[in-house]
Amino acid sequence: GAVVSQHPSWVICKSGTSVKIECRSLDFQATTMFWYRQFPKQSLMLMATSNEGSKATYEQGVEKDKFLINHASLTLSTLTVTSAHPEDSSFYICSARDEAGGLFEQYFGPGTRLTVT
Amino acid sequence: LAKTTQPISMDSYEGQEVNITCSHNNIATNDYITWYQQFPSQGPRFIIQGYKTKVTNEVASLFIPADRKSSTLSLPRVSLSDTAVYYCLVGDLASDYKLSFGAGTTVTVRA
Numbered sequence: 001g002a003v004v005s006q007h008p009s010w011v012i013c014k015s016g017t018s019v020k021i022e023c024r025s026l027d028f029q030a031t032t033m034f035w036y037r038q039f040p041k042q043s044l045m046l047m048a049t050s051n052e053g054s055k056a057t058y059e060q061g062v063e064k065d066k067f068l069i070n071h072a073s074l075t076l077s078t079l080t081v082t083s084a085h086p087e088d089s090s091f092y093i094c095s096a097r098d099e100a101g102g103l104f105e106q107y108f109g110p111g112t113r114l115t116v117t
Numbered sequence: 118l119a120k121t122t123q124p125i126s127m128d129s130y131e132g133q134e135v136n137i138t139c140s141h142n143n144i145a146t147n148d149y150i151t152w153y154q155q156f157p158s159q160g161p162r163f164i165i166q167g168y169k170t171k172v173t174n175e176v177a178s179l180f181i182p183a184d185r186k187s188s189t190l191s192l193p194r195v196s197l198s199d200t201a202v203y204y205c206l207v208g209d210l211a212s213d214y215k216l217s218f219g220a221g222t223t224v225t226v227r228a
Contacts, residue, residue, distance in 0.1 A: 004160075006160075032214065034215070034216070036218075043204070043218045043219060043220050043221055044161070044218040045218075046215060046216065046217065046218075049215060091158065093160045093161075094160075095160070095161075095216070097214055105163060105166075106163075106214070106216060107163070108153075108160030108161045108162070109160050110159055110160050111158065111159060111160045113158065
């Protein structure tokens with residue numbers, strides 16, 4: 001099946017710094033990728049939709065200037081958490097939509113654990 | 118996106134069959150039903166997807182009644198490694214591709 005990777009798998013950063021998370025579709029092209037955030041014992045919350053070659057679409061309540069998304073190619077989307085604070089500590093998961101064959105399946109990455117100290 | 122309702126948790130023992138029912142009373146004509154499995158600190162994994170009647174693959178079966186207002190995920194002969202959170206999602210795959218995750222069902226399999 002299709003594979004989505006994320007890098008890094010975990011990261012620790014100091015408050016006020018920025019951190020970039022990469023999401024790659026390894027064996028398919030994805031015009032649309034998604035970024036989710038998951039706090040402990042909670043469900044996934046969609047943050048934004050990343051569109052190749054255009055601006056990302058953010059969900060209500062998600063600060064676009066804080067969570068910068070770039071989808072520069074059909075296999076790579078990046079999420080940059082700017083000026084991170086401890087409350088940004090969370091599990092960030094991306095997914096990519098495989099539209100080949102009309103199945104429209106979404107494949108999820110393994111997630112990135114962000115800890116802001 | 119159709120709202121879904123699932124039990125918060127279910128307990129089972131190894132070798133038993135686990136059935137998780139999801140209610141989606143306002144499912145639309147073009148909506149599909151998809152189930153995902155998530156282990157702690159991992160991304161969700163696709164289990165099965167269906168539109169009506171019954172779908173079976175190597176890991177699970179999905180039963181959907183004629184009115185499509187609910188669906189049941191069936192996990193045959195569970196093992197300890199099936200302990201996870203299971204999410205039921207409903208949506209139009211072609212156009213409504215923003216997945217909305219509910220609370221999910223935490224399935225705990227005991228020896």
